[in-house]
Amino acid sequence: MRIRLTDAIVRALPAPATGSERITYDSGVTGFGVRVTRAGARSFLLNYRTRLGRERRYTIGRFPEWRTSAARAEAAQLKQAVSRGEDPLGEIQRGRAAPTVADLCARFEADYLPRKRPSTQRSYRQQISVDILPAVGRVRVAEVTHADVDALHHRLSARAPIQANRTIALASRLFTLAIRWGWRTDNPCRGTEHNEEHKRRRYLTAAELERLLKALDELRDQGAANVVRLLLLTGARMGELLAARWDDVDLAARVWTKPASTTKQRATHSVPLSEAACRLLTRMREQTLVKDEWLFPARAGGHRQHIDKAWTKLRKAADIPDVRLHDLRHTFASVLASAGLSLPVIGALLGHATPVTTHRYAHLFDDPLRAATERASAIITGEPGADIVPLKGSR
Numbered sequence: 551m552r553i554r555l556t557d558a559i560v561r562a563l564p565a566p567a568t569g570s571e572r573i574t575y576d577s578g579v580t581g582f583g584v585r586v587t588r589a590g591a592r593s594f595l596l597n598y599r600t601r602l603g604r605e606r607r608y609t610i611g612r613f614p615e616w617r618t619s620a621a622r623a624e625a626a627q628l629k630q631a632v633s634r635g636e637d638p639l640g641e642i643q644r645g646r647a648a649p650t651v652a653d654l655c656a657r658f659e660a661d662y663l664p665r666k667r668p669s670t671q672r673s674y675r676q677q678i679s680v681d682i683l684p685a686v687g688r689v690r691v692a693e694v695t696h697a698d699v700d701a702l703h704h705r706l707s708a709r710a711p712i713q714a715n716r717t718i719a720l721a722s723r724l725f726t727l728a729i730r731w732g733w734r735t736d737n738p739c740r741g742t743e744h745n746e747e748h749k750r751r752r753y754l755t756a757a758e759l760e761r762l763l764k765a766l767d768e769l770r771d772q773g774a775a776n777v778v779r780l781l782l783l784t785g786a787r788m789g790e791l792l793a794a795r796w797d798d799v800d801l802a803a804r805v806w807t808k809p810a811s812t813t814k815q816r817a818t819h820s821v822p823l824s825e826a827a828c829r830l831l832t833r834m835r836e837q838t839l840v841k842d843e844w845l846f847p848a849r850a851g852g853h854r855q856h857i858d859k860a861w862t863k864l865r866k867a868a869d870i871p872d873v874r875l876h877d878l879r880h881t882f883a884s885v886l887a888s889a890g891l892s893l894p895v896i897g898a899l900l901g902h903a904t905p906v907t908t909h910r911y912a913h914l915f916d917d918p919l920r921a922a923t924e925r926a927s928a929i930i931t932g933e934p935g936a937d938i939v940p941l942k943g944s945r
Contacts, residue, residue, distance in 0.1 A: 552577040557618050565590050582625035594621035598632045606639045649733055652687040654724055668855055669789045681717045691733045699738050711745035718742050752877045753884040758870050765867035774860030783827040785882030785900050788875055792854050794845045804828050821899055
């Protein structure tokens, strides 16, 4: 049945006596019509056939939100698009099936994240679940704009400026992978103005170190205490130490060989162990009732992933609330520098990939250099030099 549809006719069309719907087609535009459901709802539609011969039914909109004349004009424009080879309904369906940011994060976690260190995996997962997914998780990857990213950065900056930078850096990595996977053609994170950052230079003073050592002796979790002790004695990164196996440690040769899979520079790194470190490791080995492959095994299998709770207690007991576990590595390096060891030696012990990274400790050479200057002056002038006393409160 084809008639010239008008608003009055559409409004008067009865609901179907049988079946779920009835369609009345317009006599003006082929395929254009109005559908009436048993509940009396009315909506305009267009039936068309693609160039590949596939039949489609495109819903234009509901009546009376859409007037008949406007719906007819829309149907005519859609038919013109179809004649050019377009598929309006197919484009909508492809858009609905397009991956969202949540899909992007899921593929990132499944395909990319397992290659990262456990600490990095934990950090990335937290940023994704806490910051990225709540903000743009439901948005399609291809529809995320620079304004979306900038708004997220501003919102996070109000709470934690440095963490905001880290989250946007992760988002940028996600969208770089999206480009590689063909999910979009550009990176919306480009051009985001990051918050200013200043490198921390936090080292334990002699008094702070003394308080920390006392707190370690009193800590109930001696496994975590030994982690901190070895961090102080080796300057290792937390991930390297927690992932250490007994097979990596040669107590006879006093060498710890870190596998490439655990080091930041992705290269095997062998470092000498001090006598104090060897004594501690020997004691740990002797106190282990069940021999395990890991220096710090977890109860559920594998190795410990963190010592966050224990470190919180230690900071409180030692009154060092602003000290991070990574600052113990800085402290180890500062002791080496103050003892007059060269930057290349310090870099080798810490496993730095480039001298630039080690150069942050150059200012700590003031004390040994000044002492050397005084000794040289004493020899040249024959007069006694000044006694150099390090500033215990320096950080």
